[in-house]
Amino acid sequence: MTQAASVVSAKDLCLTYQADDAPVQALTNVNLDVRKGDFVSFIGPSGCGKTTFLRVIADLEKKTSGEITVNGMTPEEARKARAYGYVFQAPALYPWRTIEKNIALPLEIMGYSSVDQKKRIAGALDLVNLSGFEKKFPWQLSGGMQQRASIARALAFDADLLLMDEPFGALDEIVRDHLNEELLKLWARTNKTICFVTHSIPEAVYLSTKIVVMSPRPGRVTDIIDSTLPRERPLDIRETPEFLEIAHRVRDGLRAGHSYEH
Numbered sequence: 001m002t003q004a005a006s007v008v009s010a011k012d013l014c015l016t017y018q019a020d021d022a023p024v025q026a027l028t029n030v031n032l033d034v035r036k037g038d039f040v041s042f043i044g045p046s047g048c049g050k051t052t053f054l055r056v057i058a059d060l061e062k063k064t065s066g067e068i069t070v071n072g073m074t075p076e077e078a079r080k081a082r083a084y085g086y087v088f089q090a091p092a093l094y095p096w097r098t099i100e101k102n103i104a105l106p107l108e109i110m111g112y113s114s115v116d117q118k119k120r121i122a123g124a125l126d127l128v129n130l131s132g133f134e135k136k137f138p139w140q141l142s143g144g145m146q147q148r149a150s151i152a153r154a155l156a157f158d159a160d161l162l163l164m165d166e167p168f169g170a171l172d173e174i175v176r177d178h179l180n181e182e183l184l185k186l187w188a189r190t191n192k193t194i195c196f197v198t199h200s201i202p203e204a205v206y207l208s209t210k211i212v213v214m215s216p217r218p219g220r221v222t223d224i225i226d227s228t229l230p231r232e233r234p235l236d237i238r239e240t241p242e243f244l245e246i247a248h249r250v251r252d253g254l255r256a257g258h259s260y261e262h
């Protein structure tokens with residue numbers, strides 16, 4: 001079997017923010033290869049550079065040195081080619097726009113025709129099980145539904161790559177479990193490549209084909225774990241020895257990152 005194409009490739013990637021008082025080294029020599037169809041989670045304590053890494057992929061920040069390609073292009077070229085959808089930590093929906101108008105916004109900006117917009121909005125809402133909620137305003141939906149609407153917005157232009165920055169962090173555990181299951185189904189159905197930031201070890205292990213463990217100051221990758229779990233994952237897989245073993249390795253990686261600081 002030939003290896004899947006590289007979607008994100010980072011080689012010795014470094015990023016230093018030029019803050020007013022002192023420079024902040026947010027990413028140091030990050031080496032990572034994300035392949036088509038991978039579900040990659042980034043886990044690490046606050047401030048280790050997870051968001052920064054997603055923002056470099058999305059061309060929202062510029063690298064200081066090293067290499068980064070997205071679908072074989074520079075991040076700028078990839079952005080212009082609409083290579084990815086981005087889901088933020090909070091749903092970030094405009095309260096004065098209905099759900100369909102929120103999803104339409106990036107499509108309007110990109111100049112899709114209104115017929116095309118309608119088709120894409122209907123398809124994206126169907127993927128996140130929100131058909132029928134087009135005319136509702138964000139405040140009429142629960143937190144979980146709002147987050148699904150913002151996932152629909154990221155799906156609407158049908159990019160192969162989905163960047164998700166801790167999308168379920170603010171939700172309670174039951175809703176989060178449900179959305180984790182739904183996200184895996186969506187991933188299986190669409191064969192997208194997903195880069196997902198989380199603070200939760202069980203969430204990272206449950207969702208991912210690859211787990212990138214990071215440590216802070218300066219943001220480094222301490223471990224990259226290829227999951228041995230099958231792609232089909234009922235929630236109770238979280239009680240299997242295989243799952244717990246991977247979770248254990250993630251925890252060890254996080255601890256190793258911490259002791260580095262002393």
Ligand SMILES: Nc1ncnc2c1ncn2[C@@H]1O[C@H](COP(=O)(O)OP(=O)(O)OP(=O)(O)O)[C@@H](O)[C@H]1O
Nearest residue numbers: 017018019024026045046047048049050051052053
């Ligand atoms: N625009 C900026 N200017 C200066 N420093 C910044 C800027 N953005 C982020 N940083 C710093 O860079 C480091 C990495 O930040 P980043 O947001 O990538 O971390 P994170 O791992 O995503 O954290 P969290 O889990 O809290 O979201 C932090 O120390 C942060 O304070």
